[in-house]
Amino acid sequence: MTLVVEGLGVSSLVRDVSFEVGKGERVGLIGESGSGKSLTALSIMGLLPDELTAVGSVKLSGRELLGAPERELSRLRGDELSMVFQEPMTALNPAMRVGRQVTEPARLRGKRPDAAELLESVGLPADAVRAYPHQLSGGQRQRVVLAMALVNNPALLICDEPTTALDVTVQARILELILAATRERETALLFITHDLAVVASVCERVLVMLDGEIVEAGTTREVLTAPRHDYTKRLLEASDLEAS
Numbered sequence: 294m295t296l297v298v299e300g301l302g303v304s305s306l307v308r309d310v311s312f313e314v315g316k317g318e319r320v321g322l323i324g325e326s327g328s329g330k331s332l333t334a335l336s337i338m339g340l341l342p343d344e345l346t347a348v349g350s351v352k353l354s355g356r357e358l359l360g361a362p363e364r365e366l367s368r369l370r371g372d373e374l375s376m377v378f379q380e381p382m383t384a385l386n387p388a389m390r391v392g393r394q395v396t397e398p399a400r401l402r403g404k405r406p407d408a409a410e411l412l413e414s415v416g417l418p419a420d421a422v423r424a425y426p427h428q429l430s431g432g433q434r435q436r437v438v439l440a441m442a443l444v445n446n447p448a449l450l451i452c453d454e455p456t457t458a459l460d461v462t463v464q465a466r467i468l469e470l471i472l473a474a475t476r477e478r479e480t481a482l483l484f485i486t487h488d489l490a491v492v493a494s495v496c497e498r499v500l501v502m503l504d505g506e507i508v509e510a511g512t513t514r515e516v517l518t519a520p521r522h523d524y525t526k527r528l529l530e531a532s533d534l535e536a537s
């Protein structure tokens with residue numbers, strides 16, 4: 294699989310965004326709040342709000358996604374493309390036991406996975422199958438969401454600030470889990486964050502977004518050790534990474 298985004302625009306909010314993500318590659322999309330990261334991700338998923346339209350091209354393994362019929366996009370979502378959002382409750386049904394919920398994306402495709410095994414694969418105890426989402430912690434809920442996002446072995450996982458709402462130690466564990474799970478499956482990862490330290494620990498390449506445009510792109514090492522754009526330099530100065 295390859296994701297090729299070319300000249301993506303969303304009204305005037307995202308402009309001429311182009312990048313590629315190859316099989317199993319982990320790419321960070323970094324930038325401050327309002328820079329257009331989420332709109333870029335939602336364009337790829339075909340989940341932009343009705344009032345916004347994407348122009349340009351988004352190809353997954355050669356298939357154009359922009360303008361594709363909703364039926365095709367909804368088949369791709371949760372199958373070849375998955376997305377994890379910042380707040381796990383947005384993806385969970387509060388009235389459904391976790392065990393039933395975690396297997397649902399697979400059941401929709403005619404598979405019958407074992408719920409307890411799935412939960413154990415993301416580090417949850419097997420007896421979580423009977424729990425309702427509100428009985429779990431934020432980190433545990435995000436594990437459930439990850440299990441759901443990965444159950445059909447997607448080619449591309451998009452994570453939009455998946456650990457921002459969690460405390461620091463839980464954050465680190467969830468990042469480790471995302472890293473291990475995507476490596477194991479050779480799932481490509483587009484990881485949205487405003488945190489350079491997170492990019493440094495997870496991503497091989499990084500795209501820096503400012504005011505709706507990508508202003509810098511390179512390997513994580515290049516961008517973090519020799520940033521070219523003033524905005525990237527400022528981001529680096531403001532981060533904990535500066536001292537290291």
Ligand SMILES: Nc1ncnc2c1ncn2[C@@H]1O[C@H](COP(=O)(O)OP(=O)(O)OP(=O)(O)O)[C@@H](O)[C@H]1O
Nearest residue numbers: 306324325326327328329330331332333342344345
């Ligand atoms: N439905 C919408 N209609 C109009 N403008 C929107 C809409 N959704 C988002 N925007 C605007 O588009 C810009 C980019 O938003 P986006 O959510 O992509 O930013 P972001 O980089 O993901 O920020 P954050 O880190 O806060 O999520 C922002 O200025 C936002 O206010």
